[in-house]
Amino acid sequence: MGYRKKMILTFVLDSLFILAAIFLSSVLLYEFTFLAGSLFFITFMMNLFAFYIFSFAYRLHKKTWKYAGMKEMLTILKTAGFTILVTAVFQQLLMDVITYRILIAAFFFQVVFIGSSRLCWRLAKDNFIKSYADKKRTMVVGAGSAGTMVVRQLQQNRHCELIPVTFADDDVTKHHVEIYNIPVAGSIKDIPKIAKAYQIENIVVALPSIDKRRLNEIFQECVKTKVKTQVLPMLEDLVTGKRSVSQCRDVEAEDLLERDPIALDYEAIETSITDKVVLVTGAGGSIGSEICRQVFRFKPDQLILLGHGENSIYTIEMELLEMYEGQRVEIVTEIADIQDAGKISTIMNYYKPDVVYHAAAHKHVPLMERNPEEAIKNNVIGTRNVAEASSSSGVGSFVMVSSDKAVHATSVMGASKRLAEMVVQHMNKESTTSFNVVRFGNVLESRGSVIPLFKKQIQKGGPVTVTHPDMVRYFMTIPEASSLVIQAGSLAKGGEIFVLDMGQPVKIIDLAKNLIKLSGHSIDDIGIKFTGIRHGEKLYEEILSKNEVHNQQIHPKIYVGTSSNTFITEIEEIVKIYPLHDKESLREKLLELANRDSTTTRKEDVILSAEA
Known part of the structure; x- marks a missing residue:
């Protein structure tokens, strides 16, 4: 209610209260005899005139009754008291009489009526109006x-x-x-x-x-x-x-993706997982933990959670036990580093898993640029250790989680992932195990991804940092990425590179703007700051190189690329010499090896349509 309307309503109600006070006083003390003469009219008008004079003097109508207390009550007493005194003076001057009993009774009625109206307003504000106004x-x-x-x-x-x-x-x-x-x-x-x-x-x-x-x-x-x-x-x-x-x-950012989520072939997945022994490396990570959740629903006989970080493995173990209490699935946890070939081999030979989902990896682009030797140790050597142990223990299906940054790699992370793919594809030629690769775009909400960073920056009031106004990326959700891994394992024949149809690439700046606006803020308030492309980053990402393109869609939303050349001898060489090289020469060697078999292509060069 506006201030003007509130003032008018208050004046009208107070006028009625004053009239009612004098009326009730005369009725109770003199029945209706006092109402017959001009004295009643003069008393009422003088009382009303005096009340408005003193209410303005004491700012009675400007009081905040939401927080009213004794001070406001004293204001009402003073206003009513001086009003009655002035009325008595005018009665004496104009009518030569003072109706003491009526004026005293009218004083008490006015205090009660006006005070009660303010109290009722406060109660209504607290219990009813407040619930809507706020x-x-x-x-x-x-x-x-x-x-x-x-x-x-x-x-x-x-x-x-x-x-x-x-x-x-x-x-x-x-x-x-x-x-x-x-x-x-x-x-x-x-x-x-x-x-x-x-x-x-x-x-x-x-x-x-x-x-x-x-x-x-x-x-x-x-x-x-x-x-x-x-x-x-x-x-x-x-x-x-x-x-x-x-x-x-x-x-969420995933709501802004203009496509429906992937539909799984549950029958094929059940055949490959149900009542089987499944091992997940990197089980405590964003992708690995979601793979565990989805695999658990298909009731494997045993689910082995393997990871390097004890806290993350404990977290996913407790979550699975709580979510799926009563299901007959044995959960086993193994704290191990995939760089430890002996430990990985021991685990594989002991459990002899039917299916291995290899999600353990270093994935942070800027960090790997500064630590190329760690990318080789974890992404290349670690993958080789898990792959060789899987082969020797008779694993039926091995699925490696890779990245679209492996295509025409410009970063250490992407190059190390491409070399890991080569290791897996080479193992497929040498082993009876079915080795396959699944490539992702950027995974929303995963650790280290841009979306959690944007959210934190918006919560703090900005600015949101974007590397370049023209940068675009393919995005997918964590459940989509994990579903693709599981589905790929059920469809694999060996040596394939599976890719999700991720729709059209999204401009990072558009994603940032939409998240700001849909959070109830303006871009001017939060702000967007361009920080420049980081070392190893590209303005766009590819999903398959030309020599990997396969023009067959094997499942709705899932496409497959063919095996490319592998240079396992050169990979073995860099594995041997990486501790002796300085970071820059090691980075150059990684990129040279990773791109030896690739030809640059954008997504428009790859047939990704239902009619393909």
Whole structure:
């Protein structure tokens, strides 16, 4: 309520209270005889005039009654007291009489009425009005069953900070109709206009079954409002009680990917995993831990979590035991470094796994630029150790997690991953084990990725740091990446390089801008700072080189590249001499070996379509 309207309402109510005080006083003391003469009219007018004079003098109408206490009560007593005194003076001057009993009674009634009205206002502010005034005006996108459920629960939950005021929905039959007293103000394309008209402070997208492309279109409309946008939790979480509609999550970077997630061939995966012994290296990492979660659902006979960091292995072990309590899957933990060939060989020979998912690796590009010898030790030698141990122990399927940075590598990390791929492809030619490679783009939310960094920078008030305005990347989610690894293991015949169709590459700066806006901030407030391309980085990434292209799609959203040349002799050479080389010459040797068999290609040179 505006200040002007509030003042007018207060004056009207106080006038009625003064009239009621004098009326009740005369009725109680003299029944109705006092009301018949002019004395009642003069008393009322003088009382009203004096009250407004003293209320302005003591600033009674400007008091903040939300925090009222004894000081404010004393103000009411003084205002009412001096009002009665002035009224008595005017009675004597104009009528030559003072109605002491009526004026005294009117004083008490005025104090009670005016004081009670302020007290009631404070109580209403604390218990009713406050619950709405302090809440954020919210638009619910989607007036279907999910949207109406959101509105109903938000209205019932007085402790939630959101209050729904309008819907947006593309169903024209619902336009200008009220649902739970909340109007459907327009379509999705009208979101910016609706947000302005209704002074929206928060948007909740309540369309749980919508496809990713349409969801992205909705987010692009929400971005125009510069209002914080949230998403309804998954329906299964709502049904199971894990989350309530008041626990809407913020928009994640994966929501901005314009494609639907990969669909798995569950029958093929069950055949390759169920009742088998599965070993995951790097099981405590972002990808490795998600592989463990997904593998566990297919009920292997034994799941071996192998990792170098004891804390991360303990964390994923406890999570699996808690999430899947009662399932007959034996979980085994092994703390081991893949650079320790003897330990890895012992583990493989003891458990004799049927399937190995090799996710252990150093992946941070700038760190590996400064430590090329560590990239060789972990990514190349470590992979060789795991691969050779897998072969000697009779593993049926070996799947290595690689990176699109291995294609035409410009970084130490990418080069070491390409050499690791060569090791695996060479092992496929020498062993009865099926050795295969899965290449990822950038994995959202993984440790060291750009998205967690952006979120922290936004929370701190900025600026968000972007290396170059033209930098683009392919992105995928952690579950997508892990699903691709598992699916590849079930489809592999040996020697393939599996790639996910990751849609169109995303400009990093566009991703940063969208995350800023959908977090309820403006780009001007947060700011974007360009830091320059780091050593070893490229403006764009490739997913397959020309000599790896295979024009067959083996699974929806999954493509396969053919084996390329391997230079195992040269790899063995660099493995022997890497401790003797300085970092720069070692980096040059790595890049030369990694790119010896590759020809540069962009994604447009690779056929990645359903018609391929």
